[in-house]
Amino acid sequence: MVSDSKVYGFFHPYCNAGGGGERVLWQAANDTLNKKSTNRIVVYTGDVDSDDEIFKNVEKRFDIHLDKQRVQFVRLSTRWAVDPNQWPVLTLLGQALGSVVLCAEAIYRYKPDYWIDTMGYPFTYFLVKLWLGIPLIVYVHFPVISEDMLGKLHPALSSLGGIKQLLKYIYWSTFMAVYHTSGRFVDIALANSTWTRNHIQRIWSFKPSVSILYPPCSTEKFISQEDLKLTTWNRENSIICLAQFRPEKRHQLIIREYAKFLRSTDLKSAPKLILMGSIRGKSDEDYVQSLKLLAAELKVPDTHVEFILDAKYQVVQEYLRKVTFGLNAMWNEHFGIAVVEYVASGLVPIVHASAGPFLDIVVPWDSESHSQSDVSDETTRTGFFFKSETDPDAKPTDMKFPRLHEAFQAASTLTDEEKLSMTKRGKQSVLNKFSDVKFDQGWDSVLERIDMMQVTGSAFPRALLILLSMFVVILGVTLFKSV
Numbered sequence: 001m002v003s004d005s006k007v008y009g010f011f012h013p014y015c016n017a018g019g020g021g022e023r024v025l026w027q028a029a030n031d032t033l034n035k036k037s038t039n040r041i042v043v044y045t046g047d048v049d050s051d052d053e054i055f056k057n058v059e060k061r062f063d064i065h066l067d068k069q070r071v072q073f074v075r076l077s078t079r080w081a082v083d084p085n086q087w088p089v090l091t092l093l094g095q096a097l098g099s100v101v102l103c104a105e106a107i108y109r110y111k112p113d114y115w116i117d118t119m120g121y122p123f124t125y126f127l128v129k130l131w132l133g134i135p136l137i138v139y140v141h142f143p144v145i146s147e148d149m150l151g152k153l154h155p156a157l158s159s160l161g162g163i164k165q166l167l168k169y170i171y172w173s174t175f176m177a178v179y180h181t182s183g184r185f186v187d188i189a190l191a192n193s194t195w196t197r198n199h200i201q202r203i204w205s206f207k208p209s210v211s212i213l214y215p216p217c218s219t220e221k222f223i224s225q226e227d228l229k230l231t232t233w234n235r236e237n238s239i240i241c242l243a244q245f246r247p248e249k250r251h252q253l254i255i256r257e258y259a260k261f262l263r264s265t266d267l268k269s270a271p272k273l274i275l276m277g278s279i280r281g282k283s284d285e286d287y288v289q290s291l292k293l294l295a296a297e298l299k300v301p302d303t304h305v306e307f308i309l310d311a312k313y314q315v316v317q318e319y320l321r322k323v324t325f326g327l328n329a330m331w332n333e334h335f336g337i338a339v340v341e342y343v344a345s346g347l348v349p350i351v352h353a354s355a356g357p358f359l360d361i362v363v364p365w366d367s368e369s370h371s372q373s374d375v376s377d378e379t380t381r382t383g384f385f386f387k388s389e390t391d392p393d394a395k396p397t398d399m400k401f402p403r404l405h406e407a408f409q410a411a412s413t414l415t416d417e418e419k420l421s422m423t424k425r426g427k428q429s430v431l432n433k434f435s436d437v438k439f440d441q442g443w444d445s446v447l448e449r450i451d452m453m454q455v456t457g458s459a460f461p462r463a464l465l466i467l468l469s470m471f472v473v474i475l476g477v478t479l480f481k482s483v
């Protein structure tokens with residue numbers, strides 16, 4: 001091997017799962033290989049599928065073709081230790097201990113030059129750093145626990161359930177303290193969205209900055225140059241809400257507010273409401289039935305509301321090409337890939353003013369400077385927001401955002417020119433933020449940053465400390481499994 005060949009170790013025990021997290025892994029892996037012809041990568045995985053099967057899946061699902069010669073898999077036999085089903089009680093603790101065992105196996109089997117955790121096992125970071133002493137990069141999709149959860153448990157000592165609550169609180173706080181400390185071992189921390197960044201930044205408050213690197217969403221594949229040059233608006237006047245039929249998607253709220261909107265407007269010019277989504281079983285079917293009843297009760301005419309269940313991908317795409325508005329009513333949706341699809345497909349989004357849709361996706365865009373804008377006004381906005389008095393965090397005084405029926409009203413009075421310019425800004429914004437190219441650039445700069453870092457090398461004197469902590473962990477796992 002050439003002397004300056006570097007090996008990047010990706011710790012991703014479920015590398016063949018094919019979800020959003022794996023998309024990030026493989027895009028980053030491909031970028032890492034493209035960065036330098038001598039770079040090699042190692043993927044630590046508990047999957048038993050053959051190398052070829054994994055490569056084939058990556059090609060099929062993500063259209064990523066890796067240089068196979070430079071990719072190596074290190075198979076881990078202790079992945080069971082992070083499987084939540086192994087730990088029916090104290091799941092979080094079990095998984096945390098399990099992840100340390102798994103990580104120890106990984107390091108024992110192969111020592112890379114850089115360690116990259118793309119799944120999120122914070123309780124392993126001390127091990128990587130103390131044992132190997134190499135640069136550690138972590139990509140966080142989701143905080144393992146958040147301070148919100150801790151806040152909910154704050155012991156109410158006056159109540160009778162006090163003791164149990166108190167023990168629970170101590171358990172969680174200890175966990176949080178360890179989680180907090182784990183951040184000290186991380187060299188570069190990346191988060192997949194503003195919501196996640198804010199939470200992680202609060203937990204790892206001593207870190208100068210946790211940066212956001214949005215996952216690659218291939219928005220460049222949705223939007224063509226012709227799309228950006230459209231001069232006429234010929235979409236049908238309807239609102240689509242693309243969401244699973246589950247109560248947290250707040251279909252009831254949508255129907256109530258829509259009915260309210262219809263009462264104050266001319267029926268002929270009102271956009272039609274299309275609720276489209278998948279159902280997973282009997283309870284979801286009952287849910288849809290109750291929604292239909294509600295719509296009838298509120299006298300929403302049949303001509304104005306439509307339910308479409310379990311539509312095929314092609315049908316969804318067809319609707320995204322022909323309707324005008326895209327609605328997402330969920331409160332605190334951490335990201336909202338459906339909203340990215342709305343905007344990329346040229347719909348005018350109407351979304352709840354919280355988390356992903358508010359902070360990341362439907363953000364103001366300045367067409368002149370071709371960048372995100374700090375001010376939201378008629379010339380920069382890319383959609384409509386609402387809040388509701390039924391939001392879990394609603395404050396009666398906070399009336400900054402309209403209610404949903406008002407947002408419907410405002411959206412339905414847009415002229416065609418306004419729709420054209422608003423959706424054009426939206427397309428440019430998501431093209432700029434969530435494209436694969438954007439991710440590649442971000443990952444590139446991460447690689448450059450770690451390239452300049454000092455590698456402290458393997459730390460032999462610390463071996464004792466490691467052995468000791470491993471002993472404690474294994475003891476913990478054994479005790480835990482035996483009760």
Ligand SMILES: *[C@@H]1O[C@H](CO)[C@@H](O)[C@H](O)[C@H]1NC(C)=O
Pocket residue numbers: 030031034063064065066067436
């Ligand atoms: C992956 O890397 C290859 C070069 O080996 C490049 O041609 C291709 O565009 C990359 N794929 C993606 C999806 O970035």
Ligand SMILES: *[C@@H]1O[C@H](CO)[C@@H](O)[C@H](O)[C@H]1NC(C)=O
Pocket residue numbers: 020140141142192193196214215334335336337
């Ligand atoms: C970040 O990861 C979480 C957990 O997997 C996911 O719910 C969220 O949609 C992701 N955000 C983005 C921007 O993909």
